[in-house]
Amino acid sequence: MSSPDKLSSPDGEAPPTQAIIEAIAAHEGVDVTEVEPPAYDPLFTVVNPEALDELFQTAAGTSSTAVVRLEYEGYEVVVRPGSDVIVRERSRDDSIDGPDPIE
Numbered sequence: 001m002s003s004p005d006k007l008s009s010p011d012g013e014a015p016p017t018q019a020i021i022e023a024i025a026a027h028e029g030v031d032v033t034e035v036e037p038p039a040y041d042p043l044f045t046v047v048n049p050e051a052l053d054e055l056f057q058t059a060a061g062t063s064s065t066a067v068v069r070l071e072y073e074g075y076e077v078v079v080r081p082g083s084d085v086i087v088r089e090r091s092r093d094d095s096i097d098g099p100d101p102i103e
Contacts, residue, residue, distance in 0.1 A: 013083040015053040016068070017043055020077055023085040027075070046072050056081060 014022065020043060025032040043049055047070050056064050056079070064081040071077070071090065078086040
């Protein structure tokens with residue numbers, strides 16, 4: 001197993017937790033600094049930020065194939081390797097277990 005100092009985000013990209021906040025801000029047309037309490041719930045209320053970021057860290061010469069779907073602030077958020085974050089508004093009938101929003 002690699003030690004934490006040998007892990008990094010691919011190409012120096014933002015960690016997934018930061019990419020989620022940036023995607024929500026862009027989707028809502030607000031500055032990224034505005035996506036914080038009290039207007040927004042802390043991200044840790046829906047996911048462990050450290051675990052999420054660690055999941056997408058890779059050892060030198062490898063790549064992550066993880067995909068994480070979660071609900072945050074009324075959105076379905078899909079996180080893929082490379083800080084690729086898709087934000088989709090959820091309707092009342094939507095379920096996180098529904099079809100992939102990328103299809």
